[in-house]
Amino acid sequence: xxxxxxxxxxxxxxxxxxxxxxxxxxxxxxxxxxxxxxxxxxxxxxxxxxxxxxxxxxxxxxxxxxxxxxxxxxxxxxxxxxxxxxxxxxxxxxxxxxxxxxxxxxxxxxxxxxxxxxxxxxxxxxxxxxxxxxxxxxxxxxxxxxxxxxxxxxxxxxxxxxxxxxxxxxxxxxxxxxxxxxxxxxxxxxxxxxxxxxxxxxxxxxxxxxxxxxxxxxxxxxxxxxxxxxxxxxxxxxxxxxxxxxxxxxxxxxxxxxxxxxxxxxxxxxxxxxxxxxxxxxxxxxxxxxxxxxxxxxxxxxxxxx
Amino acid sequence: xxxxxxxxxxxxxxxxxxxxxxxxxxxxxxxxxxxxxxxxxxxxxxxxxxxxxxxxxxxxxxxxxxxxxxxxxxxxxxxxxxxxxxxxxxxxxxxxxxxxxxxxxxxxxxxxxxxxxxxxxxxxxxxxxxxxxxxxxxxxxxxxxxxxxxxxxxxxxxxxxxxxxxxxxxxxxxxxxxxxxxxxxxxxxxxxxxxxxxxxxxxxxxxxxxxxxxxxxxxxxxxxxxxxxxxxxxxxxxxxxxxxxxxxxxxxxxxxxxxxxxxxxxxxxxxxxxxxxxxxxxxxxxxxxxxxxxxxxxxxxxxxxxxxxxxxxxxxxxxxxxxxxxxxxxxxxxxxxxxxxxxxxxxxxxxxxx
Numbered sequence: 252x253x254x255x256x257x258x259x260x261x262x263x264x265x266x267x268x269x270x271x272x273x274x275x276x277x278x279x280x281x282x283x284x285x286x287x288x289x290x291x292x293x294x295x296x297x298x299x300x301x302x303x304x305x306x307x308x309x310x311x312x313x314x315x316x317x318x319x320x321x322x323x324x325x326x327x328x329x330x331x332x333x334x335x336x337x338x339x340x341x342x343x344x345x346x347x348x349x350x351x352x353x354x355x356x357x358x359x360x361x362x363x364x365x366x367x368x369x370x371x372x373x374x375x376x377x378x379x380x381x382x383x384x385x386x387x388x389x390x391x392x393x394x395x396x397x398x399x400x401x402x403x404x405x406x407x408x409x410x411x412x413x414x415x416x417x418x419x420x421x422x423x424x425x426x427x428x429x430x431x432x433x434x435x436x437x438x439x440x441x442x443x444x445x446x447x448x449x450x451x452x453x454x455x456x457x458x459x460x461x462x463x464x465x466x467x468x469x470x471x472x473x474x475x476x477x478x479x480x481x482x483x484x485x486x487x488x489x490x491x492x493x494x495x496x497x498x499x500x501x502x503x504x505x506x507x508x509x510x511x512x513x514x515x516x517x518x519x520x521x522x523x524x525x526x527x528x529x530x531x532x533x534x535x536x537x538x539x540x541x542x543x544x545x546x547x548x549x550x551x552x553x554x555x556x557x
Numbered sequence: 558x559x560x561x562x563x564x565x566x567x568x569x570x571x572x573x574x575x576x577x578x579x580x581x582x583x584x585x586x587x588x589x590x591x592x593x594x595x596x597x598x599x600x601x602x603x604x605x606x607x608x609x610x611x612x613x614x615x616x617x618x619x620x621x622x623x624x625x626x627x628x629x630x631x632x633x634x635x636x637x638x639x640x641x642x643x644x645x646x647x648x649x650x651x652x653x654x655x656x657x658x659x660x661x662x663x664x665x666x667x668x669x670x671x672x673x674x675x676x677x678x679x680x681x682x683x684x685x686x687x688x689x690x691x692x693x694x695x696x697x698x699x700x701x702x703x704x705x706x707x708x709x710x711x712x713x714x715x716x717x718x719x720x721x722x723x724x725x726x727x728x729x730x731x732x733x734x735x736x737x738x739x740x741x742x743x744x745x746x747x748x749x750x751x752x753x754x755x756x757x758x759x760x761x762x763x764x765x766x767x768x769x770x771x772x773x774x775x776x777x778x779x780x781x782x783x784x785x786x787x788x789x790x791x792x793x794x795x796x797x798x799x800x801x802x803x804x805x806x807x808x809x810x811x812x813x814x815x816x817x818x819x820x821x822x823x824x825x826x827x828x829x830x831x832x833x834x835x836x837x838x839x840x841x842x843x844x845x846x847x848x849x850x851x852x853x854x855x856x857x858x859x860x861x862x863x864x865x866x867x868x869x870x871x872x873x874x875x876x877x878x879x880x881x882x883x884x885x886x887x888x889x890x891x892x893x894x895x896x897x898x899x900x901x902x903x904x905x906x907x908x909x910x911x
Contacts, residue, residue: 351629355825496698530712534704541698
């Protein structure tokens with residue numbers, strides 16, 4: 252029983268992080284109908300930005316509340332900028348082209364970033380994984396029984412940050428003018444443009460927002476995993492994407508539910524079956540969901556226009 | 558999007574119809590024999606040429622699904638892995654068996670071809686299984702399912718004792734030869750070209766251009782999509798099996814998402830739908846790192862830069878994709894074949910059927 256509870260807690264902690272990354276996928280897909288394959292790699296770049304900032308701050312500074320805030324702010328702002336440039340120079344010129352071209356471009360950017368960061372030329376970090384500095388000092392937040400169930404402070408903090416970000420996003424999308432514009436562009440960007448909505452600006456802002464979210468989620472992941480490597484974006488990104496598709500891509504609540512479900516499924520596979528099968532189970536689960544509900548759990552399959 | 562002209566049956570020909578289909582094969586065999594003889598004492602060159610050949614098979618076969626049918630599949634390395642492992646295990650088990658009525662070398666080759674075909678068929682079965690979801694999934698979703706499938710194959714291989722887990726298989730008899738690789742290159746290209754010219758190919762093109770319209774015109778879209786997957790994965794399996802029989806060791810690391818993407822880059826660079834484009838792109842991209850390495854060594858950049866070629870390769874592929882999509886989204890040849898874009902003064906084949 253205690254073991255089950257522990258797995259539930261760990262699964263939820265992992266799931267919230269997946270959910271945050273998945274939200275970025277879902278937002279971009281909702282607005283542009285583009286699977287932003289490079290999303291995970293933007294996240295990875297954000298983690299390295301946070302890594303560099305944490306080192307620059309020094310040991311005492313980075314574990315203070317202000318230090319944590321600075322690390323998150325630098326990474327999120329840096330990624331927002333990166334997202335802006337990617338959108339401006341790689342995706343915007345292809346907006347009226349077939350969707351496949353944009354998908355291939357996204358894959359290209361993903362490869363350029365993840366393998367580019369593996370080089371050890373100049374400031375690039377090289378392929379070896381590195382230990383992420385202790386931004387949040389791990390403390391046991393809650394211990395039940397004779398260490399049967401342990402809840403760490405970073406689990407609570409990342410859960411809190413994730414929930415706050417999700418609630419904020421929900422508010423932004425459904426209660427603000429910008430969110431209204433986003434939803435209009437998502438519905439039909441040509442008609443939205445005719446109605447006077449600056450579609451280019453809305454899309455660019457959506458990209459920046461999703462990239463900033465990715466950086467935040469990536470930092471939480473790095474705190475949990477305590478290591479960073481150039482390929483983490485490829486794999487975490489893929490998982491988060493699976494989460495987004497399970498929930499129904501383009502659907503905000505779906506991404507959250509998909510992330511939590513995926514986190515729990517993975518945790519239970521690792522806990523009760525073999526940890527080496529984790530990736531296969533994640534993808535198997537995805538295929539299963541898609542076969543039963545081709546649009547994901549919350550998505551609808553739109554009737555195709557002829 | 559331009560489609561090739563509809564083939565016109567040619568009535569006048571000196572060769573009887575029954576022989577005409579066999580003619581390419583009969584022409585290919587002596588050429589391949591000569592090729593094998595030339596390559597016999599150049600181990601590195603024949604290794605390199607075999608890799609080029611395997612990549613050509615992979616690119617041309619992926620082109621059947623990605624290019625001709627327009628179903629974006631990004632798990633091709635998974636099918637390759639199935640072929641490589643199944644045929645590798647088979648060859649390992651048949652290593653000490655020989656057909657008594659044949660000489661050892663010939664008997665080895667017979668077993669080799671058998672294991673190739675078994676590997677190809679196993680991959681084709683997997684292709685059938687992956688093709689089935691395409692009954693319900695379209696576009697991006699199908700791409701993700703193929704990606705997931707490729708990853709599942711890798712994890713399964715990594716966790717199966719019979720496949721050597723993460724260490725992979727070693728000691729597979731090295732029975733492959735450049736001539737054998739190129740015979741299958743030839744077969745793959747022949748099949749791909751025959752498909753383009755057939756009514757089957759028309760249906761694939763129709764699905765690529767507009768699936769809903771194709772269905773409305775009475776094309777059995779799901780049937781054709783599944784068939785395209787089966788044919789494509791069969792040849793990917795063959796390519797994997799060939800690969801397993803000339804490299805000393807195969808392991809799950811050779812068949813990751815990265816390998817799938819390498820093949821996608823080849824197809825996209827050549828032009829989605831162009832068989833000759835896929836061949837040229839596969840050859841170019843396989844030889845490029847070697848060429849760069851030799852160039853750097855020649856220029857005297859000892860060690861550092863020449864060693865970094867493999868590191869630089871992947872980011873360069875990524876940027877290549879981006880630049881290509883921005884500058885020339887249809888790839889080098891688009892949907893055309895090389896003879897459609899050659900200058901006018903070079904004598905051409907008759908238009909239509911190639």
